[in-house]
Amino acid sequence: MPRVIVIGAGISGLAFTKTYLQLSNYYTSFSLPKPVDKLAPPTDKSSIPKSFTSSLSLSNPLIPTETHDIIIVDENLSLGGSWCRSRIYPNLYTQNALGTYEFSDMPLEGEGVANEAGYIAGWKLEEYLARWSEKWELTEKMRFGIKVNTICRDPTTHEWILDTNRNPPPEHLSGISEDVGRQLRLYCDKLVLAVGTSSEPNKPYIPGQEFIDDGDMVHSVELGD
Numbered sequence: 001m002p003r004v005i006v007i008g009a010g011i012s013g014l015a016f017t018k019t020y021l022q023l024s025n026y027y028t029s030f031s032l033p034k035p036v037d038k039l040a041p042p043t044d045k046s047s048i049p050k051s052f053t054s055s056l057s058l059s060n061p062l063i064p065t066e067t068h069d070i071i072i073v074d075e076n077l078s079l080g081g082s083w084c085r086s087r088i089y090p091n092l093y094t095q096n097a098l099g100t101y102e103f104s105d106m107p108l109e110g111e112g113v114a115n116e117a118g119y120i121a122g123w124k125l126e127e128y129l130a131r132w133s134e135k136w137e138l139t140e141k142m143r144f145g146i147k148v149n150t151i152c153r154d155p156t157t158h159e160w161i162l163d164t165n166r167n168p169p170p171e172h173l174s175g176i177s178e179d180v181g182r183q184l185r186l187y188c189d190k191l192v193l194a195v196g197t198s199s200e201p202n203k204p205y206i207p208g209q210e211f212i213d214d215g216d217m218v219h220s221v222e223l224g225d
């Protein structure tokens with residue numbers, strides 16, 4: 001199997017990974033995942049599979065050790081992208097009415113999912129995506145706190161080469177990444193960019209901001225932290 005890296009654990013990255021695995025016959029009709037009732041906490045202790053850290057040299061071809069070599073990397077420390085835990089604050093609601101923002105195989109329902117006007121709560125969406133990922137066995141394929149800085153392609157082997165580094169976690173999550181700051185070069189045969197259109201915060205300069213000294217300037221992506 002080719003080694004596949006998906007950049008982005010938002011809705012697009014998750015949907016791609018599940019579809020890819022499904023089309024690769026990863027899920028058989030006898031072992032379709034069952035819905036989960038317990039949420040797994042975000043983990044990032046698992047290491048990158050060896051096949052992604054070595055180049056495929058033509059003289060020494062690497063034989064992938066896993067049947068399905070796919071990982072999802074994300075610079076955030078948990079899944080969800082726009083709906084990632086670190087971005088969610090109590091009054092963040094989606095602009096979607098209940099029933100209009102969910103995958104067809106799993107309804108987004110339950111107590112407190114929507115407000116009185118019928119709009120879905122942001123944190124419920126994050127929880128929903130976590131459950132859906134558990135259902136489709138995607139959680140174990142995610143590697144968080146990995147920021148992809150540059151991407152290039154080896155002209156000989158045609159591998160994608162990703163230069164990454166570990167993001168430092170916020171203080172209350174210290175210990176989640178064991179090798180913060182470490183640079184890591186990853187290799188893969190297929191690369192999927194699911195990086196979103198609004199994942200990079202835009203912090204415009206506000207004239208006079210340097211004179212505001214009685215508080216920090218906070219972007220909405222930091223509100224959850």
Ligand SMILES: Cc1cc2nc3c(=O)[nH]c(=O)nc-3n(C[C@H](O)[C@H](O)[C@H](O)COP(=O)(O)OP(=O)(O)OC[C@H]3O[C@@H](n4cnc5c(N)ncnc54)[C@H](O)[C@@H]3O)c2cc1C
Binds near residue numbers: 008012075076096197
């Ligand atoms: C505040 C806000 C409110 C929104 N409200 C709604 C709404 O109500 N309804 C609606 O339909 N849509 C809404 N959207 C749009 C929302 O972004 C999409 O619905 C959807 O969540 C996008 O999913 P995605 O997976 O394509 O991208 P994202 O959710 O942005 O995920 C991209 C992921 O890629 C990761 N990434 C990016 N670059 C790198 C890198 N270099 N290295 C490693 N990882 C990287 C990011 O960390 C992120 O986790 C909203 C967006 C924002 C920002």
